[in-house]
Amino acid sequence: MPAMICPKCGSPMTTGFLLDSAQSPKPTEWIEGAPEKSFWTGLKLDRRRRFPLNADRCERCGFLELYA
Numbered sequence: 001m002p003a004m005i006c007p008k009c010g011s012p013m014t015t016g017f018l019l020d021s022a023q024s025p026k027p028t029e030w031i032e033g034a035p036e037k038s039f040w041t042g043l044k045l046d047r048r049r050r051f052p053l054n055a056d057r058c059e060r061c062g063f064l065e066l067y068a
C-alpha cells in the first residue's frame, strides 16, 4: 500500500490513531449525530453508528487527516 501524501506540503504521512485516555486507553471514535447528554452515561450513544478514527500525520508539517 503506497504511503499517503500530505495535501498541504506533499510529504509522506504516517498512519496512527487518536487516543482517548479519559478513562481506559482506547482509540477515539466518530459518533453519528450531535452530542446529547445522558444522566447515566454522560452522553447518549445507543443506536448510533460509531467508527474508530484513523489519523494520518504528515512527517514534515504535522497536518492530520482523519478517517472513520
Ligand SMILES: [Zn+2]
Pocket: 006, 007, 008, 009, 010, 011, 058, 059, 060, 061, 062, 063
Ligand atoms: Zn505536510
